[in-house]
Amino acid sequence: MNITLYSRREWIALAILSALILIVFPATMDIFRLNLVGKYLTYAFVAVGLVLCWGHGGILSLGQGIFFGLGGYCMAMFLKLEASSPENTAIQSTPGIPDFMDWNQVTELPFWWVPFKSFPFTLVAVVVVPVIFAWIIGAAMFKRRVGGVYFAIITQAFAAILTILIVGQQGYTGGVNGITDLRTLLGWDIRTDGAKVILYFVNAALLIAVLLVGQMVRVSKFGRLLIAMRDKEDRVRFSGYDVANFKMFIFCLAAAFSAIGGAMFTLQVGFMSPSFVGIVPSIEMVIFAAVGGRLSLFGAVYGALIVNWAKTSFSETFPELWLFAMGGLFIAVVMTFPNGLAGLFRSHVEPLVARLLRKPVVAARETTTAAEPAKLAAE
Amino acid sequence: MIGDYTLVEFSSILAMQGFAGLILFSVFVLMALGLAVIFGQMGVINMAHGEFMILGAYVTWLCSQFVTAYVPALFPIYFFIAMALAFVASGALGILVEWALIRHLYKRPLDTLLATWGLSLILQQLYRSVFGAREVGVSLPDWMMGSFPLTDIIEVPINGLFVMALTILISLAVFLLMFRSRWGKQVRAVVQNRPMAGAVGINTKKVDRLTFGLGCGVAGVAGSAFTMIGSTGPTAGQLYIVDTFLVVVFGGAASLIGTIASAFTISQAQSTMEFFMSGSMAKVLTLLTVVGILMLRPEGLFTLKMRR
Amino acid sequence: MQQANTAPASPAPKDFLLSVEGLTVSFDGFKAVNGLSFYVDENEIRVIIGPNGAGKTTVLDLICGRTRATEGSIRFRDQELTRMKEHQIVHAGVGRKFQNPSIYEDLTVFENLELSFPRGRGVFGALAFRRDAQVIERVEEIAETIFLKDQLDTQAAILSHGQKQWLEIGMLLIQSPELLMLDEPVAGMSVSERVKTAELLHQIIKGHSVIVIEHDMKFVQDIAHRVTVMHQGKVLSEGSMDHVQHDPKVIEVYLGH
C-alpha cells in the first residue's frame, strides 16, 4: 500500500528518457545540434514546473518567463562582470563595468550588481531571487484567493511590466539587447565546443534531478492535494489545509525550476535578453507543457523537445507556415487531445505494447492520480 | 513646474492633458468593451481579441482602397461604411470561431485562453500572408484629420472627438442591447444559470454565439476607429492585449459600468503620469498600480457581493 | 434511539459548545442573516429548518468561515470563529459537509479519505507524509462505516450520488471533529440510500455535536434534539420538534404552506 517514487512502468520511462538525453543525443548529434537540444532542454525545466503548477495544481501562470528570465539574468550578470574585467574593457571611459553601462554614461557599478561578482552568491541568487519574486506574487494573490483566469492575466501583466522595465532601464540591464557577449565562467571559456558538451551534460543531469524532485512532490500527499485543490479548493480548505500556502509553495517550486532552466540557458546560449521575459515566450512555454501532456512530467520534457525541434526544422523549410503550425498545435492540443502526447501514449501506444507483450496493462491504480482529469481547468 | 510657464499656459496644458486623458479613455473603452462582453458575460478569455480588432482595421483599409479606386465621391464618408463592414466582418468571424472552437470549451476557461492564443497566431500569419508583413496606411478624409484651435495653445484634434463620440455611441448601444432588450435579458439569464435558461426555452447556443459575435464585432469597430490614431499591421493587435485585459479585470469582470470606470481611472492615471515622467516609467507605474490594487481587491472595482 | 423532546429545556449561559450571538451578514444591503442567536450544547443534535432563502446554508457558511460575518460573534468553546480562517476553524474541531457532494473526483476513495486524515496539514508535513499502518487502519475503519470498504480503489468520480454523499461524510468523520455540520445530507438520494444514510447518521451522531439542515420532516423528527426554525435570516422559533410544529408563527410561514 505504501507509495513508491516510481512505478515499474515509470522507471522504464525515466530510463528511456535518461538514455535518450544522456547517451543517444550526445552520441548521434554534432556539437551544433547537441547545443540546440541543450537549449530546448532548458525550456523543459519551465515545462516541468508548469506540469506541477498548472496540470496538477490548476494554477496557470502566464508569467513563467519572468522566472526563467530572472534566473538567466542573475547568471548573465555574473558572467558579464567576469567578461568586463578592467583589461578587457580598457577602451571604455569607465573600465571594469559592463560595456552597455559605459554606453549609457553609467560610471559606477550599481550596488545591486556588486554581489554578482561572487559565484557562490550568484548560484544562490539564481534560485532565490526568482523564488522571492514568486513568493511575493503568490502571497499577494493566493492569500486573497485570486485564482484561475485572474491569476493568469495578472501574471501576464507582471511579465509585461518586467519587460518594459528591463528595456527601459538599459543602463543597468542592457535594455532590449540584453546582456550579451558572455565569455568565461571562472576563467573557463564557455564558448568552446568542449565546454558546450560539458554544459549539455550538466544541464541534462540537472533536468533529471528536477524531474526526480518533481516526482517526489507528485507522489507525496502534497501531489494528491494539488489535484484536490484543482478540483475542489473549498473542500481542501474544509479538510483543514491552508490552501494559499500550498499554492505558494508549488508556484515557488515551479519558479525555481524555471530559474534553473534560465541560468542554464544563459550558460549554453551565451546571452540573456528581455525577449525571454515577456508574454509570448511565457505562453509558448505553456504550450510545451500542454503538448507533452499537462499531467506528465516526462511529457513536459518531450513536449519542449518536440515543439522546439519542430519550430527549428519547420522554420528552416517553411518559415511562413510556422505560425500556422504553432497556432494549429495550440488549438489541436486543447480541442482534441487535452492530455497531450502523454495522454495519446497512454490511450494508444500502451495498449498496443501490452497486447504485443500479451501482458495486462498495469492496473489503473497507479495512474489514477495522473490520468483523465474530469475537470481540467481551475475554477 | 508652474515656475517655467505662465498661468494661461499652465491651465491650457491642464485642459489639454485632460483631453488627452479623455482620448485615451475612449480608446480603452473601445478596446475593452468587446472583451468585457465576452469575458465578463461569457467567462471566455479571448486572447485573439487584438486580432479581431486588426481585422476591423484591415477591412477599413480595404474600403479606403476600394473607395479611392472606384467611387472617390464617397471618400469623405467612407469611414462610416467601413466601420459597419468591420463590425460585420469581425462579428462573422467571431461567430465562426465560437462555432468551431469556443462552444466546446465553456467549461474550461483556461483552455479557451490557450486555444484563442493559437487562433491569434494563425490570424497574424494569415494577415501577413494576405496583406503583407508591412503596415498598411489607411488614408482618411481630410475633415477627420485636422483640429479646432480653441485658444493659441489648446487645439482639439478632430479624430479624438470622433473617437470619443464613437465610444459614447457604442457604449450606449451595448448598454441598450444588454440591459434594455429582450435579447440582453436572455444573455444575462444564460450567464447566470445556463441549464435553467435552457429549460425556460432560451436557445442558449444561439445566445452564446451571438454574444461572442457581438463582442468580436465591437472589437472590429474599435480596430476600424484605431486606424485614425494607430498602426495597422499583422502584429499590431498584440499591442493592445495586456492593457485590454487589465482594464476589464480591474473594472470587475462582470460589470460593464466597472469596465468604463476602470478605463477612466487607468487612462487618467497614465496620461497624468506621462506628463510628469518618461513614457516608459509612466507605463510601468500605471501597470504596477493596477496590479497592486488588484492584489488588494481581486474582485476589481465593481462587483456585487454574492451569496455563495 | 434518542427521544427528540428530551433535550434540555432552557440553555444555561455557560458551557455551550457553540454560541452564536447577534450574527448578521449583509450582501450589498441585503441581510441574509439578521441578528441571529442560538446555542448548541455538547452532544446535541440540532436541526435547522426553514423555507428556501431563509439563510440556513449561510449560517453554516458563517460558522465554518466560508462567509465573513458583518456583525456578531460565533464562539466555539473559547475561540472566536469569526476571526479565524477556514482551516483554523477545522483544526479547532468544526467539520462541514456541503449540500452537493464535494469530493475529489480524480482521486480514489482511499485517497479522498487519506487527504482528510488530520496529519501532515502543513506544506512540509504534506511532503513528508507517509502512508503508515495508522493511516491505513483508520481509513479502512471509516470506509467500513460509510459502506465503501470494497470501493477503496475506485475513482471517486464513478461513485453513485449516494455513495459520494457517504464519502464526504466519511471525509468529515476521519477529521474527528467535535461539531459536525451537515447540509441536507439525504437530498437527492434514492429511497434505499436514504434509509441507509439515516442509519449511518444515527450511528455517527453518537458522541458528536451536530448541526443538520434538512427538509425531510420524517428524518428531522427522527434525529433532532432541538429544532431551530429560520425565516428571513432570523430565528422564528426554537425548541423541540413538537414545540415548533405547534408554534403558530411557524405554521403560518412554513408548515402551513
Added chain:
Amino acid sequence: MMSDDTPRKSPIATRRRVLAGMSALPFMGILGTKVSAADYPTAVVNTTGLAVTDDKVTVGILHSVTGTMSISETGSVQAEKLAIKQINDAGGVLGRQIDFIQEDGASDWPTFAEKAKKLLVQDKVASVMGCWTSASRKAVLPVFEQYNGMLYYPTFYEGLEQSPNVIYTGQEATQQIIAGIDWVVSNKGAKSFYLLGSDYIWPRTSNKIARKHIEKLGLEVVGEEYYPLGHTQFNSVINKIKLRKPDVIYAIVVGGSNVAFYKQLKAAGIDMTKEKPLLLTISVTEDEILGIGGENIVGAYACMKYFQSLPNDNNVEFVKAFKEMWGDDIVIGDVTQAAYLGPWLWKMAVEKAGSFDIDKVREASPGIEFAKAPEGYVRIHENHHLWSKTRVGHALDDGQYEVVYETEDLVEPEPFPEGYQ
C-alpha cells in the same frame, strides 16, 4: 582598437579618395568581363572548407520573415536577392554563381543566434547578409566571432561597435545625426530641440549624440522623452511639445509607434509644413511612410544616406531593377539600399583577395570602393563602416522624400565618436 585606428585615418582617407577616382573605371571593367572559375581553382580560393564548389558559392541570408520585425526586414531580403541575381547575371564571383540559403530569424534574438550558427557551422556559407535590429546583431556577433564568419549588416545603428567579422553597410549614429542637425541649425535657424524616441538603445544613444552636438553648438535641448516599443498613445508628449515650443522635434520613434505618433501629431494641429516646429527624424524611411501615410508626415525632414528619389544614374537604374523584380508598388528605403550593397561589397572583397577565405576577405575589405552604389560612391573604412554622404530629405505627400541637402564630402564613420560618449 579605436586607439590604433584614429591617428591613421585622415592621411589614408585622402589617399583613398584619389585612388577612388582612378580605379573606378578599370574596376567596372572587371565586373563586365566574365571571370572563369578555372582561373581560380577551388582548392586555392577556398582553403577553410567553406561551401564553395567549382561553379557555386553559397551565402546566407538571415532576416526575420515572421514576427514583428518582418515588417522592416522584408525590404532587406528583397534587396539582397536582387543584388545576388545581378551579380550572377554578370558572371558571379570568381566565376562561381552565388547560391543562397535563407533563414528566418523570426524576430527572436536567440533564433538569430541559432540560425547564424547553423549557417556558419552546418552550411559553411561564405558570408551572411543579415540582421536588422541591434539586438539581433548583438546576439549573432559572438557566433560570427567564434566561428569566423562574415556578416554584412545593413541598418543604420547606434555605433559603439567594431567587429572584425562584420561589415556595417548602414551608417553609424554620428554619420547620420551630426550633418542633419548642422543643416537645420544653419539653414532653418533652429535654436531649441525636443528629443523623442522609442525606448531602446539606438534612439537613446542617438539622442545622446544629438544632445552633445546640440549643446556643443550652444543651443538648447528642451525635452527628452522615451516611450516603450509599440506604444500607441502620444498625446501627452505632444502636449509637452506644444508647451515647450521647440524649433525642432527630433524624433526617433520606430515600428508601429511611428504610425500612431505621426497621425496624432497631425491631428493635434502640429503642421509640419510650417517652419516651426519642424520635425527632423532619422528613423522614418520610405518603408515606414507606407504605414504612416504620406499625407500624415508631409513636411517632415529625414536625415539619412539614401532616399529613393536620389536623382543619380546608379539609383535610377537600381530603382528600375528593383521594381522589375519586386513589383511597381514597392518603395525603397535607406536600409534596403544598404542591404543591396552587402553582396556587392563582398563580391568585390573576394575578387580583390582572390579568395573566399574569410580572413583574406576581411583583409581585403578596407578600401573597397563601390562607385555604382545607388547612393553614390562609397568606400569601406578600416573600422568596417562605410564612408558615405549624408542627405536630408523633405517628405512629400506621395510618400517620397525630396532631397534638399547632401553633404559635400563623404562623412567618416566614427563608431566610437570622441567627445560624444
